[in-house]
Amino acid sequence: MADITLYHWEPNANSGKPMLALEEKGVAYDSHYINMLEFDQHQPEYLAVNPQGTIPAMTHSKLVLTESTAIMEYVDEAFDGPALMPADPRDRWRVRWWMKFMDQWLGPSFSMIGWCTFVGPSLAHKSEEEREAMLARIPLPERRVAWRKAMFAEFSEAELAESRRRIGKGVELLEEELGKRQFVASNAYSLADINIFNSTYMLPVGNADICSPDLTPNIWRWLREVYQRPAVQRTWAKGSGRFTDRFTAVMEDFAA
Amino acid sequence: MSMAILYHGEPNGPSLSVLAALAESGLEIECRAISLRAGERHGLPEVSDSTALDFAVEGEGPVLVIDGEAMSEAVFIAQYLDEAAGGCGLQPADPYARWQMLMWCRQATERLSPAAAYIGLHASAAGEAALDTIRSDDLRARWQDWLDGRFDEAKLADSRAKVAQFCQRIEDQLADGREWLMGSFSIADLETFAWIRSMRTLEAGAFSGKEALNAWLARVESRPSVQAALARSTTGEPERAFAPGPEINRWG
Numbered sequence: 392m393a394d395i396t397l398y399h400w401e402p403n404a405n406s407g408k409p410m411l412a413l414e415e416k417g418v419a420y421d422s423h424y425i426n427m428l429e430f431d432q433h434q435p436e437y438l439a440v441n442p443q444g445t446i447p448a449m450t451h452s453k454l455v456l457t458e459s460t461a462i463m464e465y466v467d468e469a470f471d472g473p474a475l476m477p478a479d480p481r482d483r484w485r486v487r488w489w490m491k492f493m494d495q496w497l498g499p500s501f502s503m504i505g506w507c508t509f510v511g512p513s514l515a516h517k518s519e520e521e522r523e524a525m526l527a528r529i530p531l532p533e534r535r536v537a538w539r540k541a542m543f544a545e546f547s548e549a550e551l552a553e554s555r556r557r558i559g560k561g562v563e564l565l566e567e568e569l570g571k572r573q574f575v576a577s578n579a580y581s582l583a584d585i586n587i588f589n590s591t592y593m594l595p596v597g598n599a600d601i602c603s604p605d606l607t608p609n610i611w612r613w614l615r616e617v618y619q620r621p622a623v624q625r626t627w628a629k630g631s632g633r634f635t636d637r638f639t640a641v642m643e644d645f646a647a
Numbered sequence: 648m649s650m651a652i653l654y655h656g657e658p659n660g661p662s663l664s665v666l667a668a669l670a671e672s673g674l675e676i677e678c679r680a681i682s683l684r685a686g687e688r689h690g691l692p693e694v695s696d697s698t699a700l701d702f703a704v705e706g707e708g709p710v711l712v713i714d715g716e717a718m719s720e721a722v723f724i725a726q727y728l729d730e731a732a733g734g735c736g737l738q739p740a741d742p743y744a745r746w747q748m749l750m751w752c753r754q755a756t757e758r759l760s761p762a763a764a765y766i767g768l769h770a771s772a773a774g775e776a777a778l779d780t781i782r783s784d785d786l787r788a789r790w791q792d793w794l795d796g797r798f799d800e801a802k803l804a805d806s807r808a809k810v811a812q813f814c815q816r817i818e819d820q821l822a823d824g825r826e827w828l829m830g831s832f833s834i835a836d837l838e839t840f841a842w843i844r845s846m847r848t849l850e851a852g853a854f855s856g857k858e859a860l861n862a863w864l865a866r867v868e869s870r871p872s873v874q875a876a877l878a879r880s881t882t883g884e885p886e887r888a889f890a891p892g893p894e895i896n897r898w899g
Contacts, residue, residue: 454743480730488720503898
């Protein structure tokens with residue numbers, strides 16, 4: 392019987408981070424699926440949990456936690472199970488550095504491309520009126536601006552080019568980093584791996600031009616290792632459609 | 648501890664918070680003052696791994712070099728100092744209280760610091776760095792805008808609004824009479840104070856009538872660690888020292 396409820400979308404990017412962290416810790420939780428493409432996150436029922444209307448969110452007894460990376464840190468500290476932060480202070484610093492680099496620099500670039508190529512088109516069948524009504528329910532003004540751009544394909548070519556540049560540079564830096572240690576940030580699997588895997592597990596499918604066994608051997612070695620973790624496999628088995636399909640496609644490649 | 652050197656700018660913004668955190672920790676780490684506005688951060692000796700220096704989201708912040716590895720991001724350096732000292736009280740032990748502190752710091756670094764840095768740069772004479780030493784394209788672009796005097800009016804207006812909002816947020820947080828932002832003193836106080844201190848003159852209107860905010864500012868400033876950090880100023884006016892900080896959110 393869990394007194395933990397996780398409100399999440401698919402095992403992908405931000406929603407996947409606490410899903411995987413809880414799975415790695417062996418912590419049972421009640422799953423509350425939020426269909427992001429139907430804007431469940433802006434419905435009154437969810438806004439009563441998180442008034443900001445962002446996902447994921449987690450409740451632990453009476454506590455409400457938001458922001459995926461900060462939720463993961465809480466999960467690691469509050470529950471028993473294998474440590475997901477290294478003990479050495481410098482390794483801990485490096486875990487935090489890479490998570491911020493992903494959350495605030497590289498991740499938003501992945502998102503912009505993802506929203507442009509997947510999220511926006513997924514909403515295109517809705518009428519303009521319907522989309523405007525969905526936008527009007529978004530509590531945070533900056534999220535409203537971002538969603539508008541995705542819905543009406545308003546990202547400029549310059550913005551998209553800058554995002555593509557950052558993805559190329561970020562992958563290059565990650566390749567270098569994984570040449571230094573077994574995992575991102577330290578020699579032990581940590582929250583940094585969980586964070587970064589959630590935004591890079593699909594690179595072999597979506598960005599084969601910059602990520603391959605030849606171009607990025609260190610990333611490849613690391614992806615293969617993380618993909619095979621039981622907690623990772625259990626987490627992606629909880630997903631649906633496109634996300635689990637992509638995961639399975641890469642997994643078959645690694646197993647071949 | 649291994650060979651460690653803290654390279655810091657004038658005690659303002661991230662350099663101020665890290666210098667104060669170091670004093671709180673009691674660790675003996677050599678401090679070397681550099682000129683951030685002259686781009687000296689991009690030519691540090693004895694750095695063999697510069698990734699975190701070159702690609703810090705924070706922009707021109709202090710750099711702690713240990714065994715050749717450059718460490719950046721003020722909040723995380725402060726956490727490192729606290730943990731390397733075996734816990735000097737800069738972070739709450741309770742997981743939920745720690746989550747609250749991290750959420751506060753994230754708001755400060757994502758909303759307050761880009762705004763304060765932009766306003767501060769706008770008020771400063773352009774720096775003098777050799778831009779070809781800067782490896783990050785987007786940080787170099789922020790430098791170029793500064794050198795060319797190119798400021799976006801909409802971003803300035805938004806930055807002023809964000810500073811005013813943050814002042815109100817602090818006032819509200821302190822409304823229950825607490826002494827420090829998170830109840831007990833923490834990195835949240837240092838990081839917030841370090842970025843907002845310079846705004847007292849540049850955005851004075853945002854502070855007027857906010858008694859709890861102004862009393863808290865005086866309390867943080869009077870801490871010996873903060874006094875020690877401010878005493879490291881070589882210009883006597885650290886609140887006027889700026890260099891390109893975090894970028895304004897690309898998503899609007």
